[in-house]
Amino acid sequence: QVQLVQSGAEVKKPGSSVKVSCKASGGTFRSYTFSWVRQAPGQGLEWMGRIIPIFGTANYAQKFQGRVTITADESTSTAYMELSSLRSEDTAVYYCAREGGQFDYWGQGTLVTVSS
């Protein structure tokens, strides 16, 4: 069965960067795209961007342009999301989601806390 397993919770200082991983199993990694979605405490879902591993190309939401980098490593079936210049408002749970036309599977989420 398909599983997306994300890396563990992180605590970061303002101004630093965080890199979250999402390891896929149970499917053909290069046949799908992978999106990153975040959810601030008590808030809704916010799409950040996505990558097409077979091409290595990424699309980003304008809000995060310049601060987010999404990459993928086909050899390990892992997608990554790196967010830089962290501020307190970036405290959120970050999810990866597999997109096979639509978001069919999600990772378990990674809590990133930004605090001085």
Add this chain to the structure above:
Amino acid sequence: DIQMTQSPSSLSASVGDRVTITCRASQGISNYLAWFQQKPGKAPKSLIYAASSLQSGVPSQFSGSGSGTDFTLTISSLQPEDFATYYCQQYKSYPYTFGQGTKLEMK
């Protein structure tokens, strides 16, 4: 960006009730509309895609309809496990956008 507006924001209902949640897009999105269910502390779960197609393994009490700008999610007979927050999402164009969510609570 395409704005997605859900209504209501919250809803109280009882087991066995029929419930409808609506989602309106700020511009036409054809049928590029998905619905998700989220329970506290859990990742969203896909229910419906392409506006009306049921995701594999999702119970048949869930159904979706609509096209263009107006969409609905219907739960035909609420079960105890259906109390959760529901989100719509458009995937017609970047950035993909979600509705603000509808919290379904037990009356």
